[in-house]
Amino acid sequence: MNMDAIFKVLANPVRVRILSWLKDPGTHFPPMIHLPEAEQGKGYVCVGLIQEKAGVTQSTVSHYLNLMKQAELLSCKRIGQWTYYCRNEATLQKTADYIARM
Amino acid sequence: MNMDAIFKVLANPVRVRILSWLKDPGTHFPPMIHLPEAEQGKGYVCVGLIQEKAGVTQSTVSHYLNLMKQAELLSCKRIGQWTYYCRNEATLQKTADYIARM
DNA sequence: TCTAAATATCGCATTATTTCGATATGGTCA
DNA sequence: TGACCATATCGAAATAATGCGATATTTAGA
Numbered sequence: 405m406n407m408d409a410i411f412k413v414l415a416n417p418v419r420v421r422i423l424s425w426l427k428d429p430g431t432h433f434p435p436m437i438h439l440p441e442a443e444q445g446k447g448y449v450c451v452g453l454i455q456e457k458a459g460v461t462q463s464t465v466s467h468y469l470n471l472m473k474q475a476e477l478l479s480c481k482r483i484g485q486w487t488y489y490c491r492n493e494a495t496l497q498k499t500a501d502y503i504a505r506m
Numbered sequence: 507m508n509m510d511a512i513f514k515v516l517a518n519p520v521r522v523r524i525l526s527w528l529k530d531p532g533t534h535f536p537p538m539i540h541l542p543e544a545e546q547g548k549g550y551v552c553v554g555l556i557q558e559k560a561g562v563t564q565s566t567v568s569h570y571l572n573l574m575k576q577a578e579l580l581s582c583k584r585i586g587q588w589t590y591y592c593r594n595e596a597t598l599q600k601t602a603d604y605i606a607r608m
Numbered sequence: 609t610c611t612a613a614a615t616a617t618c619g620c621a622t623t624a625t626t627t628c629g630a631t632a633t634g635g636t637c638a
Numbered sequence: 639t640g641a642c643c644a645t646a647t648c649g650a651a652a653t654a655a656t657g658c659g660a661t662a663t664t665t666a667g668a
Binding site: 407408411412414415417420423424427496497499500501503504506 | 601
């Protein structure tokens with residue numbers, strides 16, 4: 405758990421919004437029609453839809469998602485041409501605990 | 507509650523360490539001998555001692571403490587020539603809750 | 609009122625982050 | 639294979655954060 409990297413991710417409001425959208429993809433994104441049945445309902449969202457909603461360029465959102473993955477705030481899975489990201493709830497919970505105890 | 511400002515504070519490891527020292531000043535700082543009896547045990551620590559331990563210049567630590575106060579992560583009280591800072595536990599708790607729910 | 613101590617503020621150089629456009633990579637399907 | 643789509647990576651310019659030294663402010667005490 406690299407708390408330094410985690411807090412650096414959170415220091416950017418667009419990244420925080422992405423995290424919060426991924427908390428409940430159903431209300432923030434259309435259905436992931438290319439995602440196989442077995443992966444539905446796990447909170448995965450593809451990069452393109454996140455980019456659209458975030459209002460930044462494709463390269464920027466890709467960079468953000470990578471930072472969030474390095475910090476283990478997100479996990480990802482590549483399926484076909486798409487990369488799907490979802491929250492890593494364990495890291496978020498540990499981060500909350502860290503702040504409460506810190 | 508300006509979460510953006512709070513996360514920006516936390517994005518710096520020296521500031522995070524200051525916050526954690528102030529969680530338990532007794533084990534990290536000598537007694538505050540100039541602090542009146544009525545304020546003892548409330549977790550107040552003066553700027554000079556925080557500076558020494560943080561290993562940055564006086565102007566830098568003053569700047570940091572001000573950022574943390576603006577973000578309501580710290581409160582302060584001026585007594586004589588000294589400014590004493592202590593944690594604002596309410597903000598820290600709300601921040602932890604925010605991350606857990608976000 | 610002068611001096612000294614503690615802290616705050618200012619100005620600035622350095623370094624890091626942000627964010628883009630361009631390009632590369634990897635996967636799909638005709 | 640070749641064209642195309644989604645995503646990743648690269649390189650660079652703009653902006654923001656870091657952190658210092660110098661200086662100002664505030665308070666205490668002689």
